[in-house]
Amino acid sequence: MPVPSPFHERTAKLCTSYLWKEWSGYHAVRSYDTVIDREYFAFRHAAGLIDVTPLFKFDVTGRDAGRFLARVMVRNIAKLRVGRVTYCCWTDDAGKVIDDGTVTCWAENHFRVTSNGPSLRWLETIARGFDVTIRDTTAEIAVLALQGPEARTILQKATDIDLAKLRFFRAANGRLDKCEVGITRTGYTGDLGYEIWTPNENALAVYDAILDAGRQHMIEPCGLDTLDVVRIEAGFMLHGIDYFNAKTCLIEDQKSTPYEIALDWAVQLDREPFIGQAAIRAEKARGVKRTLVGLEISWADLERLFDEEGLPPSVPTHAWRDPRPVFRDGTQVGQATSGVWSPILKKYLALATVNAPHDTEGTALQMELTVEFERKKVKAQVVPKPFFDPERKRA
Amino acid sequence: MAERYDAIVIGGGHNGLTCAAYLAKAGRKVLVLEKRHVLGGAAVSEEIYPGFTYSVCSYVVSLLRPQIIRDLDLPRHGLEILPLEASFLPLPDGRSLTRWSDWERTRRELETFSPRDAEIYPEFGKLMIHMARFVKPILDMSPPDPGSVDPRDLKELLKLGRSFQDLGPELQALKYKMLTMSAADFLDEWFESDALKGVMSVSGIIGTFLGVRSPGTAYVLLHHYMGEIDGAFRSWGLSKGGTGGVSMAIARAAEAFGAEIRTEAGVSELLMKNGEARGVVLENGDEIESKLVVSGCDPRRTLFGFVGEKHLDEETVRSLRNYKMRGSSGKINLALDKAPDFSCRPGVGRHLYGDIAIAPSVAYLERAYDDAKYGKPSKEPYMNIVVPSLTDPTVAPPGKHVMSIFIQYAPYHITEGPENWPAKREEWADGVIDVLAGYIPGFKSTILHRQALTPWDLEQEFGLTEGNIFHGELSLEQLFFLRPSPQMARFRTPIRKLWMCASGSHPGGGVMGAPGMLAAREILKAKAI
Incomplete structure (x- = not known):
């Protein structure tokens, strides 16, 4: 049985659709209404508020905290200064990705790692010999994400932290309403947005304060169905969907390297040894076999395929997560693992893992598309990610 | 030079x-x-009254x-583009009909008017979408010259002819009906509720000098469904x-x-x-x-x-x-002290987060056209209203609102002559507001500013000959x-x-x-x- 999150008392009342799902053992709202339009456009045009408490959280403290995390992560966390956040992944000894998440340096020798799956044991295994304490704070800290162009205006009404100074991927501590909170300029929507971290006992007060502040700015509580749409627009992969934890994979081919999931920019190779370093270095020298890329499905071709069956074209209203083969000239070269119709861009988008050398931008591919129970191939092109990248995200 | x-x-x-x-x-x-x-x-936004931005003419995308x-x-x-959430039809008898993007919710509302209409409504929509599929290629092509012997023109014509042949006998019949019938007559073949037929028939007349009972207006209903097959899904909306x-x-x-x-x-x-x-x-x-x-x-x-x-x-x-230019519509933009509160559906609910139609029946719309035929603005006109400030915080100060009212018929050629519109403008606008105030108690006292645009004004200010919006x-x-x-x-x-x-x-x-x-x-x- 899933458990309620600290915000449940509020979200349950608002969730008139009764559409829930389980997220890491918590009850999580899929969408507050039976259709997701309002939530989607709130994220993109106003602000959406979403409970992301179920993310796993690990607080790492102690004299060696930075050095220890530098050993775990593909990125050199030892250099992460107070008040900064970074995003990266970590791998096993063979350089195969276990999980990805953010690392925030809240204070001197105090970091918080987020992850999609439980990671305490893995962190503790590596921690031997380091002067660190690792605590699973998942059940102690409530987290909200406020995302969208109005997010700053709304949040600034409620907090004493100067948000004009809180730049992209920065963190600050302060007060919201009367509660102590941490705020990071991060999120999973690819838009201007913040995540608010607070001890569970403050959850309801913080929720109310943000919702109140947002009332005149068209704030909307949002659920996971909408988050899945916007994260694809933002080009963000999802653990367990677009790639898998190496430790739970049954065969080698199911595992991914940081390069394969397009996190090459996060890998910092030339430094003190870290887990997977040698294998990642060898892979770099050898060449990467496949990459997670963005696909844009051709509207004209999609329309043609539906027309062949005498049907008007149809596109999904929600993000899909069932993998679909990707071809080049009839031969399978990979698979699309999630896709969505972007209402803003008017484009049908997908994230796909494609074998080299077919994974370069501009390559013409095809994706399997079922029309009227028939498998067809629709034209798709490798395009840069993020698909949607507004200036306000960083501004 | x-x-x-x-x-x-x-x-x-x-x-x-x-x-x-x-x-x-x-x-x-x-x-x-x-x-x-x-x-x-x-397609312009202007801050006509300080703090309030009007979509002066065109108001929905x-x-x-x-x-x-x-x-x-x-x-x-x-x-x-901020999507329109609902279509709200207030009625003078105290009832109302709201159509939502949530179909089951719409069905429940329709059932209170007619369970039969509620049942057939999606069938009608499906057929319209299917028909629209054959019309859509026309939108994408430069029209061929039917008198031409240029092979390229002939090819285009042939292609078009073929796509219509593909329709099959049932749809062929439907096509001819749509090309020849009036919107009202065509809808009569499907629905029984007058309120539903009224509000649906208006998409056949917007921007024309025709009535809902004028032949040929049925075809324009199709355009309403075009977005569904165009990848424009969820595209009816307000521009931020x-x-x-x-x-x-x-x-x-x-x-x-x-x-x-x-x-x-x-x-x-x-x-x-x-x-x-x-x-x-x-x-x-x-x-x-x-x-x-x-x-x-x-x-x-x-x-x-x-x-x-x-x-x-x-x-x-x-x-x-x-x-034919002959403009038939006008526009009123309002700055409001508070959101409108309709007596038939009190409160500032989600039903207002879309378009609001004053089109209570087919007869009402045809009477509105009767006035226009003889050179008079409709005493009780069709109105299409949006309150963009409910969804877009940037167009009005917090708590205040802007309202856009599209009004048909306001014929360019009034009996007094179009140049006499300016002298009649405020009286006309007062009449429109009076009608609306019948639905919204205390409405007039909430109006902070009013901009009225007659077809004459649309011509003078925006260069639209005879005020024709299209x-x-x-x-x-x-x-x-x-x-x-x-x-x-x-x-x-x-x-x-x-x-x-x-x-x-x-x-x-x-x-x-x-x-x-x-x-x-x-x-x-x-x-x-």
Whole structure:
């Protein structure tokens, strides 16, 4: 049985659709209404508020905290200064990705790692010999994400932290309403947005304060169905969907390297040894076999395929997560693992893992598309990610 | 006369800008000239009353072509469309009908009027979408010349004919019904609830001087479903910051492709040499040369205004005179102290987050047309209302609201003569507000500011001849290769090097952008520049 999150008392009342799902053992709202339009456009045009408490959280403290995390992560966390956040992944000894998440340096020798799956044991295994304490704070800290162009205006009404100074991927501590909170300029929507971290006992007060502040700015509580749409627009992969934890994979081919999931920019190779370093270095020298890329499905071709069956074209209203083969000239070269119709861009988008050398931008591919129970191939092109990248995200 | 452009586009409306953007994208040197101080033409946002931004004329974005959004990368240039959540129909008898994007919720509402209508409503929608599939290719093509022996024209015609053959006997019959019947009669074959038929039939008459019982209006119902098959899903909406936002996004895209845009640069006439358009003369007397000129103004303003009758042949003059402009609608924009509260559905609920129709019955709409037929504005008009400030915080101060009211019929040709509209304007607007106040108790005391635009004002201020919002009526005899006339149907005019790119050309009005895109495509295909 899933458990309620600290915000449940509020979200349950608002969730008139009764559409829930389980997220890491918590009850999580899929969408507050039976259709997701309002939530989607709130994220993109106003602000959406979403409970992301179920993310796993690990607080790492102690004299060696930075050095220890530098050993775990593909990125050199030892250099992460107070008040900064970074995003990266970590791998096993063979350089195969276990999980990805953010690392925030809240204070001197105090970091918080987020992850999609439980990671305490893995962190503790590596921690031997380091002067660190690792605590699973998942059940102690409530987290909200406020995302969208109005997010700053709304949040600034409620907090004493100067948000004009809180730049992209920065963190600050302060007060919201009367509660102590941490705020990071991060999120999973690819838009201007913040995540608010607070001890569970403050959850309801913080929720109310943000919702109140947002009332005149068209704030909307949002659920996971909408988050899945916007994260694809933002080009963000999802653990367990677009790639898998190496430790739970049954065969080698199911595992991914940081390069394969397009996190090459996060890998910092030339430094003190870290887990997977040698294998990642060898892979770099050898060449990467496949990459997670963005696909844009051709509207004209999609329309043609539906027309062949005498049907008007149809596109999904929600993000899909069932993998679909990707071809080049009839031969399978990979698979699309999630896709969505972007209402803003008017484009049908997908994230796909494609074998080299077919994974370069501009390559013409095809994706399997079922029309009227028939498998067809629709034209798709490798395009840069993020698909949607507004200036306000960083501004 | 130092400058030399490949093309000058007259008018910075959304179509002129779209055409300019496509031409610039193809590497042409383009100059857009806008008479007013703001871009957008009739798709414009203006802060008429301090703190309140009105979508002065056009107020919803319906069929802006997704292809244009993709081609011009409009989201990157600031295009933001907020979807309309519901369609609310208040009724004078205290009932109301709201249609939601949640179908089951709509069904429940419809059932209170007629369980039979609720049952058949989705069937009707499905059939319309299916029909729209056959009409849609027309939107994407430059109309062929039916009298032509050019193989390319013949091929296009053949293709079109074939797609209609594919319809099958049942849909063929439906097609002929839609082409010949009135919206009201056609809906009678499906539905029994007068309220539902009333509100549905209006999409057959918007912007025309026809009534819901006039033959041929059924066809226009199809256009309502076009977005469903166009990848424009969920595209009915309000542009953030007002409709001008659409124009501004297109303008920014055009500039990014290298187009030059000037405001307060009204064109007085065409620069003609050897019967060819070779540039323009501005109102300030400046002359600017170009290889060709594209007009984003309506056909009459373009040819009678910028060219002059003396340069035109008899046939052109006659067809332009016969081209039906006859504006039939007006607009009132309001700044409100608080959100409207309808007595039939109290509270500021989600039903207001969409469009609100005053169209209680088919008879009401036909009576509204009766007034107009004899040169009078409707005493009880059809109204289409939106309150954009409920969804868009940028258009009014917190807690305050803007309301946009589209009013039909307000005929350009009133018995007193159109030039007497200004004297009647406020009285007319008072009448409209009186009708609305019957639905919203205490409404009048909440009005902080009122801007009333009669068809005369639309002509004087926005250059829309006879105040026609679509640059010519969208009636069957003025569509496709008949728009605006057979000889001018392919964005060309009788004046060489003078082209047209706006709503007076195929496929017509609405903030669709299609004429601008197709004109640019046709210009490039003809290697005119």
